[in-house]
Structure formats: C-alpha cells, structure tokens
Amino acid sequence: MGSLLEKLASGARLDARQLRSVLRQLGYQMARRRGSHEQWVRSGRTFTVACHGKEVPWYLLDALRKIAEESNDETEGTTEYHD
Secondary structure, X not given: OOHHHHHHHOOOOOEHHHHHXXXXXXXXXXXXXXXXEEEEEEOOEEEEEXXXXXXXXXXXXXXXXXXXXXXXXXXXXXXXXXX
C-alpha cells in the first residue's frame, strides 16, 4: 500500500495527521468528533483516536498495526473471478 503503512509496520511513530491518513487508506471514515476524540468507522468496526498531542501514543499505533495486518490478510485472501 502506501509509505505510511510501511512506516507503521516498521514500528515508527506517527503524528495525528499521519494516523488519520492511514485510517483513510484502510477504508475508515470519521463518524464523529467530540473535543479531542474522533471515532472512525469501517464495516461496523469503530476505532477511537484521542488527539491530545502531536505524537500518537504507542498503544493506538499497536492497535492500528493489528488492523492494518488484518486488512492486508483480507486483501490477500480474496480471489477475483472474471467471466
């Protein structure tokens, strides 16, 4: 996919702007924002981001890495049929 996903997979830190970009690349859409908290949704799955500072906390990045891996597994497991 994109270089931000590669950066995330390598364990590098991301800022809030980059985190939002990765969520968009994974197909998430922002459902709502309340204060510094944002809820992003994809296929009924919600990812909540607390944007208190510039750098995203490690535990949010770990959760996002797992989601990216699952998304990659789903993409690799699909087969396209052509008539």
